[in-house]
Amino acid sequence: xxxxxxxxxxxxxxxxxxxxxxxxxxxxxxxxxxxxxxxxxxxxxxxxxxxxxxxxxxxxxxxxxxxxxxxxxxxxxxxxxxxxxxxxxxxxxxxxxxxxxxxxxxxxxxxxxxxxxxxxxxxxxxxxxxxxxxxxxxxxxxxxxxxxxxxxxxxxxxxxxxxxxxxxxxxxxxxxxxxxxxxxxxxxxxxxxxxxxxxxxxxxxxxxxxxxxxxxxxxxxxxxxxxxxxxxxxxxxxxxxxxxxxxxxxxxxxxxxxxxxxxxxxxxxxxxxxxxxxxxxxxxxxxxxxxxxxxxxxxxxxxxxxxxxxxxxxxxxxxxxxxxxxxxxxxxxxxxxxxxxxxxxxxxxxxxxxxxxxxxxxxxxxxxxxxxxxxxxxxxxxxxxxxxxxxxxxxxxxxxxxxxxxxxxxxxxxxxxxxxxxxxxxxxxxxxxxxxxxxxxxxxxxxxxxxxxxxxxxxxxxxxxxxxxxxxxxxxxxxxxxxxxxxxxxxxxx
Amino acid sequence: xxxxxxxxxxxxxxxxxxxxxxxxxxxxxxxxxxxxxxxxxxxxxxxxxxxxxxxxxxxxxxxxxxxxxxxxxxxxxxxxxxxxxxxxxxxxxxxxxxxxxxxxxxxxxxxxxxxxxxxxxxxxxxxxxxxxxxxxxxxxxxxxxxxxxxxxxxxxxxxxxxxxxxxxxxxxxxxxxxxxxxxxxxxxxxxxxxxxxxxxxxxxxxxxxxxxxxxxxxxxxxxxxxxxxxxxxxxxxxxxxxxxxxxxxxxxxxxxxxxxxxxxxxxxxxxxxxxxxxxxxxxxxxxxxxxxxxxxxxxxxxxxxxxxxxxxxxxxxxxxxxxxxxxxxxxxxxxxxxxxxxxxxxxxxxxxxxxxxxxxxxxxxxxxxxxxxxxxxxxxxxxxxxxxxxxxxxxxxxxxxxxxxxxxxxxxxxxxxxxxxxxxxxxxxxxxxxxxxxxxxxxxxxxxxxxxxxxxxxxxxxxxxxxxxxxxxxxxxxxxxxxxxxxxxx
Ligand SMILES: [Zn+2]
Numbered sequence: 001x002x003x004x005x006x007x008x009x010x011x012x013x014x015x016x017x018x019x020x021x022x023x024x025x026x027x028x029x030x031x032x033x034x035x036x037x038x039x040x041x042x043x044x045x046x047x048x049x050x051x052x053x054x055x056x057x058x059x060x061x062x063x064x065x066x067x068x069x070x071x072x073x074x075x076x077x078x079x080x081x082x083x084x085x086x087x088x089x090x091x092x093x094x095x096x097x098x099x100x101x102x103x104x105x106x107x108x109x110x111x112x113x114x115x116x117x118x119x120x121x122x123x124x125x126x127x128x129x130x131x132x133x134x135x136x137x138x139x140x141x142x143x144x145x146x147x148x149x150x151x152x153x154x155x156x157x158x159x160x161x162x163x164x165x166x167x168x169x170x171x172x173x174x175x176x177x178x179x180x181x182x183x184x185x186x187x188x189x190x191x192x193x194x195x196x197x198x199x200x201x202x203x204x205x206x207x208x209x210x211x212x213x214x215x216x217x218x219x220x221x222x223x224x225x226x227x228x229x230x231x232x233x234x235x236x237x238x239x240x241x242x243x244x245x246x247x248x249x250x251x252x253x254x255x256x257x258x259x260x261x262x263x264x265x266x267x268x269x270x271x272x273x274x275x276x277x278x279x280x281x282x283x284x285x286x287x288x289x290x291x292x293x294x295x296x297x298x299x300x301x302x303x304x305x306x307x308x309x310x311x312x313x314x315x316x317x318x319x320x321x322x323x324x325x326x327x328x329x330x331x332x333x334x335x336x337x338x339x340x341x342x343x344x345x346x347x348x349x350x351x352x353x354x355x356x357x358x359x360x361x362x363x364x365x366x367x368x369x370x371x372x373x374x375x376x377x378x379x380x381x382x383x384x385x386x387x388x389x390x391x392x393x394x395x396x397x398x399x400x401x402x403x404x405x406x407x408x409x410x411x412x413x414x415x416x417x418x419x420x421x422x423x424x425x426x427x428x429x430x431x432x433x434x435x436x437x438x439x440x441x442x443x444x445x446x447x448x449x450x451x452x453x454x455x456x457x458x459x460x461x462x463x464x465x466x467x468x469x470x471x472x473x474x475x476x477x478x479x480x481x482x483x484x485x486x487x488x489x490x491x492x493x494x
Numbered sequence: 495x496x497x498x499x500x501x502x503x504x505x506x507x508x509x510x511x512x513x514x515x516x517x518x519x520x521x522x523x524x525x526x527x528x529x530x531x532x533x534x535x536x537x538x539x540x541x542x543x544x545x546x547x548x549x550x551x552x553x554x555x556x557x558x559x560x561x562x563x564x565x566x567x568x569x570x571x572x573x574x575x576x577x578x579x580x581x582x583x584x585x586x587x588x589x590x591x592x593x594x595x596x597x598x599x600x601x602x603x604x605x606x607x608x609x610x611x612x613x614x615x616x617x618x619x620x621x622x623x624x625x626x627x628x629x630x631x632x633x634x635x636x637x638x639x640x641x642x643x644x645x646x647x648x649x650x651x652x653x654x655x656x657x658x659x660x661x662x663x664x665x666x667x668x669x670x671x672x673x674x675x676x677x678x679x680x681x682x683x684x685x686x687x688x689x690x691x692x693x694x695x696x697x698x699x700x701x702x703x704x705x706x707x708x709x710x711x712x713x714x715x716x717x718x719x720x721x722x723x724x725x726x727x728x729x730x731x732x733x734x735x736x737x738x739x740x741x742x743x744x745x746x747x748x749x750x751x752x753x754x755x756x757x758x759x760x761x762x763x764x765x766x767x768x769x770x771x772x773x774x775x776x777x778x779x780x781x782x783x784x785x786x787x788x789x790x791x792x793x794x795x796x797x798x799x800x801x802x803x804x805x806x807x808x809x810x811x812x813x814x815x816x817x818x819x820x821x822x823x824x825x826x827x828x829x830x831x832x833x834x835x836x837x838x839x840x841x842x843x844x845x846x847x848x849x850x851x852x853x854x855x856x857x858x859x860x861x862x863x864x865x866x867x868x869x870x871x872x873x874x875x876x877x878x879x880x881x882x883x884x885x886x887x888x889x890x891x892x893x894x895x896x897x898x899x900x901x902x903x904x905x906x907x908x909x910x911x912x913x914x915x916x917x918x919x920x921x922x923x924x925x926x927x928x929x930x931x932x933x934x935x936x937x938x939x940x941x942x943x944x945x946x947x948x949x950x951x952x953x954x955x956x957x958x959x960x961x962x963x964x965x966x967x968x969x970x971x972x973x974x975x976x977x978x979x980x981x982x983x984x
Contacts, residue, residue, distance in 0.1 A: 083543045096542070103536045105543060204542040209778035237545050238781045320778055323575050326586035327540045331638070343636075347579055370577075370773040379775060 002493040003028035008074055008168040008222040015073040018062070022055040022073030022117065028493075029075045029119055033166045036491065039147060041139045042161040043120045044080045045087050051075065051119040058115055069115030071229055076111060077161045077170040080121040081128055082213070083202040084108055087118075091204050092136040093126045095328045095335045095354030105202020106237070107171060107213050107230045114229040119167060122157030126356045127325065128178055128206045130154050131428040134419055135358040142415070143185060144488040145454055149412035152182030152428075155216065159186040162216050164491045169217040169226055173203055175210045176313050177407070177432025180444035183216055184407035184457020187446045187486060189474065190216040191223045192432075194465045195439035196241040199234030205324040207317035209239075210436040219484045220445065220474035224251035227467065246465040254468045255475040260295035262473065264288065265400030268302045270431070276409040283448035283456045284406055290480060291404070291473075301396035301403060305388040309434045310426060312389065315369050315382035316437070321359075322366030328354060361422065386437045393438045397463040402470055406431050407444045407457035431459060441467045445474045446483035455483070500698040502729055504662050505654035507711075508669065509647050509689040510679045511623070512555045518622045518646040519546030519589065526685070530628070530639035538644035540584030545779045548573075552620060552646035553783065555678040556596055557793055559648060560618045562672055562800055565600030567790060572782040577773045581638055582625040590621035590649075592774040596783075602672070603802055604664045605816070613665055614653035623647045648678075654693065659725035666690050666718045667824065671801045675826045683717050690721050694728045695743070698736060707732040708746035712760055714753045724753045727760055804829060812842055818850045827865035834871035841882035848878055852895045869898050877905040884968055890914050916968045920975060923959070923967055927975055930958045942980050952976070 003011070003025060014020040030048050037043055061068040078084075081091045083101035090096045104112075111118065125135035133141040133156025141156045143149040144164040151160040155172025159182030162170050172179040174192035183190025191214045198213045205211060215226035232248040234240045266288065288298055330336035330350025337349035355363070369378040396403060408428055418425040435442040440461055447458035458477075462470035478484050514524050520537035537544045560567055574592035600615035625643040627636050650669070656662045670688060673679045681688040695709040710728055715721045728751075735741055751760035799807075801823050808819035808829070823829045835845055849864065853874070857864045877894060880886045886894070886909055894905050894914065901908065909915050917923055931938050940951035959972050 081543075083541075089542070091542075099542070101536070101543065102539075102541060103544075200543075201545050202543040205779075207778075236547060238547055239545075239779065319775060323577060323587055323773070323775070326577060326579070327542070327584060329579065329586060331581050332540065332584045333542075343581060367773065370775050372769075372771045372773075375773075375775070 004032045004165040004493055005487060006168065007218050008071075008225055011168055012071065012074055012225070015062070022058040022062070023052065025073055026051045026055040026075055026117055026119060029165075029167050032164070032491075032493070033120060036144075036164050036166065039142060040144055040160050040164050040166075041141045042123055042151075042157040042164065042166060043077070044090055044092060044123050044138055044157070045121040047087055047119055047121075050086055051117050054112075054117045058117070069113060071111065071225065072115030074116045074169070075119045075167050076116045076226075077120045077122050077158060077167040078108070078111075078118055079124050079128075079155050079158050079170070079172050081124060081173060081204040081206075082108060082121075082171060083204065084118070084121070087121055089121070089204065090138065091127045092124045092138045093328075093354065093356070093359070094137045095350070097138075097335060099334050101202075103202065106199035106234045108202060110230050111171075116229070120161070122155070122161055122170060122172075124157055125154035125178075126359050127204070127321070128154040128173055128175055128211075129321070129358050129362055131177070131181055131425055132413070132415075132418065133157060133182070134415065135356055137356045140415060143412045143454075144491055145187060146412065146452070148414050149454065150185065150415055152185030152408075152412060154178040154182075155190075156182045158216050159183050159188060159190065162186070162188050162218065163488060165487060169215055169222050171213055171226070171230070172216050173206075173211055173213050174432075174436065175207045175212075175317060176436050177429040179214045179216060180407050180432050180442055180457070180459060181428060183444040184446075184455065184459075185412035187449075187455030187483070187488070188216055189219055189223055189443065189445045189484060190214065191227065191443045191467065191471070192435060192441060193227065193231060193467055194241075194441045194462075195436075196239050197231050197441070197465060197467065199232075199237040199240045201234055201236040205320070207320045208324060209320060210313075210317055212436075219478050220443070220471045221252070221255055223443070224255060224471050224475075227251045227471075241465065249468055251468055251471055254472045257472055258295060259291065259473060259476050262291075262296040262402065262469075263299050263400045264291055264296045264473075265299055265301035265396055265403040267306070267396075267403060267405055268300050269304065269306055270405055275427075276406060277411065277450070279448075279450045280406050280409070280411070280456050284404065284458060287447050287458050287477065288404055290477065294476060294480065296473075299400050301400050303389070303392045303396060303434065305385060305392050306434050308385045309389060309437055310430055312382045312385040312437060313429070313433045314365065314426065315378050316386060318362045318366030319369045319379050319382075320366065322363045322370065325355075325359065325363055330354070358422070389434055390438045393434070393440055393461075401463070402473055403461040405459045405461065407459040408432070411450045411452070411454035411456060435461055440464055441470060443470045443474050445477065446486070447477075447481070448483055449486075455486075497702075498698065498700045500696045500733065502657050502659075502725075503654045503695055503697060504656035504659075504725060505693045506650075506652045506656065506662065506665065507691045507693065508650040508652075509691075510559075510650065510673055510681060511687045512552050512646040512648055513677070513679050514549060514551045514555060514646055516549055517644040518549050518552050518620065519644055522644065524645045526641065528641060530637070530641060533641045534643070538584075539640055546589060546777075548780060548783070549646065553596065554793060555646070555676075556618060556620050556648045557785075557790070558676050558797060559650075559673060559678055560597035560600060561794055561797060562676055563600035563602055563615050563618070563650075565597035565615055565618060567597050567785065568594060569785045569787075570594070570782060571596050571785070573777040573780040574774045575777045576621075578770070580624065581636065582627050582640075582643070584625070584640065584643060588622055588624065589777055589780070591619035595619035602665065602668055604661065604668050606658070606661050606664050611655075611661070613655045613661075616651045616653050618648060618650050621647050621649060656692075659722040659729070662690075662692055662725050663718045663722035666721055668801070670718070671824045671826075675798055675801050675804075675823075677798075677826075683715070690715055690718075692721065692725055692728075694725055694732075696729065696732050696736070698733070705736065705740075706743040707736050708741060708743050709748050710760070711748070711750045712753055713750060713763070716755065720753055720755060723758060724760055727758065731760065798826075812846055814846060814850070818846075821854070822849065822864075825863040825865060828863050831865045831871055831874070835875040835878065838872055838875035840875035840878035844878040844881045845874070847888070848874070848891065848895070852892045856895070856899060867899060869895075873898055873905060880906060880909060884970075885909070885915050887916065889965075890916075913964075914966065916966050917963050920971060923963075923971055924975055926962050926967075927955075927959060927972065927979065930955060930962065931979060934958065938980070
């Protein structure tokens, strides 16, 4: 099999056995990038020299018989809202177009310590605000399954890159579905961990109480490999969970345990959802039937407040964003308007010229929600609804071990189809947003194809800090299906 | 003016820089006077992606202060973001505490003109300080120094319980003594370590009707004296304004005014129609603070003796006047120095006398505290013991004290070396006395004869002995010897 078609697991195995060098791996994926980036537009920065240098170092370590880490030689692409001292971090925004952070994100440190090689930084919706990656201030990313279609968002670059095999795995971030949705649209697997499982230190904040970093890859095992490296407590993020409360497990150990007796929750409220593509409903039905055959038991659970999730999300996330994005003002870093009249104009013109429309829309929404006289009616009420959604899940997880649901109401839509109607666009996240509001983990895995050969995703939601069980359920499913092994035509090396 | 009187209403908002090693939400040094932008890191520079981590020591310092002010300490608090745009605030929001401050409802007792008064404390909370804008020498632009950004600031808000400029000053003194005693701040006002901002207005009663003048907040006060003067100025200004224009709280606006030390006046900075909207909301990057009872108990146990108690003890135990006790206790190190010298065996009366006389004088002359004079407790104790043991008198002690400021030796050694010790040895004094008695037969005769001249002659002989010994004879010993001699020859 060609290098670019290997899973991360197999690639690491070959490097470990010295059948392949890290440099070989890096060259193969750089070549794939060279070949396809023009059509896909998944990447903002490619780091060939940096990657080659790192690869040679790792090969030297391996040649010397030294331990180069669990991900030694693994090429990886990370979303461009994760800070790197060695490469620009743009958040796909004009306001940070030349911004070079003075430090590395926690996940970057962890990856590099483990021997992974960051070969590129991926496109996204500006500041991770969007569901299609069309809001990028830098470029539009295309779906490798159909270049007329969006890859989903906001981690569209991270998902499209893995689908196009520009890297075996990538990192994305998920605030309302931003890992799971593009994973579904691009026919790969993507995990949003429990809030607090992965340190956010160095993730440029959008909605701080919702943001989580997670891996995307071909299958659940590749995701588990990366999770073993990026998760765990970090004292620099006080919202990251201490070992004493939830010790970090080895995510690989439970993968092969059979599912017998696993209780899978089917959400009552999602059964009657209008506007969901029947092909997706059918795929989910197929998946649940397969789970039953594998020994799992289906139970009905209720998430009565889930209907308020989208409204709640667009208050909480935008309120936090309006404050988080206040620092992009042209004074201390980033884009500054060329000829300001006075210091107030430095602020207003730099922001007016630097931010895209969707970012401005969300900043205005959030500013409004936090304003005196509106705070109680909007932000405070949203926090109450959020608590109810959380309680819904706590109750559901008394009856079920995991919850099975669609990822999105549709498969990948066409570029430009929803850009003029932000509200319809917001509804793409209707099935993913609740997990962020509640803080629970969720994974999206390939579960079929539509008549137009577009991938369909299946979402598995887990209890707090129980990523292991959804990874196990995902991996077991992948032992009985081969949707996750499909690579879009034209991306297989000849 | 017929039948006009007025009441002054003053509340204080005080910002105290806490003397922690590091900043409130990052590990940068909390230190001033360094090169601009040298004590900074990605967190306090507000670099994208960074997150704050609370400095527990700063929280403890604020809790200590709150306890000393009899405040209720909250068991659950959170951090809020206060949004406003200014170039010295890199995140364009300040992390502060809004609706759940770490403590509330306390009080401080002050004594003004012998009267005790309780000033209520509304709340104490923590927040991060902003940076500094540097305009000097720049044309068309400013520079920002972020060394101060993120340093811990404790905000104390009083109820409007102060009713004279003097009370405001006394309160400020009391607060400064307290935070110094607690070791939470050096509270140097010139350096901005303690910033007091009075909110002041008047309730005027004229012809049976009440009028409230608009509240003015005064900033830029570099000393407690300035605070008192600014309040006094504001009273006269507001009264004059009201008499001229009739402006009241209802018709005028709340204003911010700046104190001008040169002219001794306050200058209008801005007037605001309505409160600014800071869009406070809980900071999602910081977990709420849950305060454990054990931790609070430990802090309470570690509190030093508070100024009010120490002052009382200095009055009753050491017989200081209220004024002297206040001055001594105002600086914890000085009060500690006193007690240390005492524990080394210095006689209490003598030591008190030294502190309020020459030690205080030298400190005043140099503009430092007694503790900063550089004379150690053992040397102060030694000096006091020399007086207590009748080895020197107080005049010699004062002279010696001055030498101690520049000479590192023990006062006993200096006294010995410079022959300043009192001669109390009876046999050597007797020899000197005998010589004088022989040489002054007339005076001896007068001293023996009851009558007008007796007392004068007695004094003359004593004076001769003092002259001969250059003032070092112990007057009591000489006195006894002389009486004995006069009686003998009779
Ligand atoms: Zn710092």
